[in-house]
Amino acid sequence: MNINSLEKHFARMGARIKTVRHEPVQSRWGWNSRAFTGNFSVDVRQDRQGEHFVFNVSTLVEDRLDLEILQVAPKDRHLLLLVKDFENLHNPTKDRFLCGHDEREWFVAAVPGAVSTVVSAMESLKPPKVQMVQGRKGLNQKQRNKRRNKAFRRQGEWFFVPVPNADIDESLILHNEPIARSGGKPHMVEFLYRQGGQTLYVSSNRPDGLFENDYKKLILKKPKAKNWNWSTRRINPRVYARGEVRHPDHKTITLHEWHEVLMNQENQSRTMQHVAFID
Incomplete structure (x- = not known):
């Protein structure tokens, strides 16, 4: 497993990465890595020097993994990591991770699809409706990468798409309501409305x-x-938000009209099982 070159690639975008090997212990049920489940994972942790990335790996599978940096975008402080698992020598599994900096914190996201660049990874994480609206608005690539443009607002993994004529039942509006993916820190929405589902x-x-x-x-x-x-x-309602959206790791945004709330496509990727970091 060629992990030694990881440090220099992460350093190019101003980040540190540590590799943590998990030794197995034997029990009557077989060999297991203590305090670590799975073959490998990518995480963001904190030490005295601040935040850093961590590549956790079980020594049981270390020799069959191959790590490759597909692209580094130093100016944007992002890179795309590919991990190949040669458990099946002729048909290795491939997992892609977008690692980077978003507003105040480092992050790692599981990337769906066979992408090879940072830009294509960012696009693959956008919900289909977001991609459709930004296309309809005629946004160029630079505009699409912004957290605020004519098509959407973004805070972390959540996208907010304007719906000026949303049909909202005022009596069912929730106040200071959390939205969160499983295991994540909630984003607090000043006014929230759920429909259908x-x-x-x-x-x-x-x-x-x-x-x-x-x-x-x-x-x-x-x-x-x-x-x-x-x-x-x-389950699976349409969700609309208005007002302030707050999260400790992100700048507060204010939605002056109703926006449909959409989560990124990370959960559509099998790679999500290897992401320990949850925003």
Whole structure:
């Protein structure tokens, strides 16, 4: 695994990276890497010198990994990392990571698709609707890379696309509502409205939740289940935001009209399993 060259490539964009090897320990269930699951991961950590990237790797698989920097963009403080896993010698798995600096912090994002440049990685992380709107607005590449342009506002992994004529039920507007991907620090939205989606019934007895039809079937079959302290959630609704959007790692943005809220495409990538960093 050619990890020695990583430091100089990360240094070109002003970052540090450390490699942490996880030795396996033997138990009656076999060999496992202590306090580390999976074969490898990319993370952002803090030490006395500040933030730095970390490449975690199990020594059980270290020799079969190949690391390659596809591109470094020093001016933008971004680079694209490719990790090949030769578990299958003739058909290695390939995982791409966009590493860079966004506003105040370093970040790492799992990149969907077989991209080879920083710009194409950034584009692949945009939701289809964002790509459609920026195309319709005729934005050039420089404009598309900005956090604020005619097509959208962006804060971290969240995109906000203007919807001037949004049909909003004022009585259902939520105040100071969090939005967050699983495991992430929430972004607090001053005014939030959810529309449509599916109702999910959740309780300690059914932590993964039941959709409405399954919930009704359960209650018919087992009436006492109605007393399981259920709460309801909405799955895949359309979400709209207005007002201030705050997050400790990002500059507060203000949306003066309703915007549709869309998350980046990171969760569409199988590489997400190798990202330890969560914004």
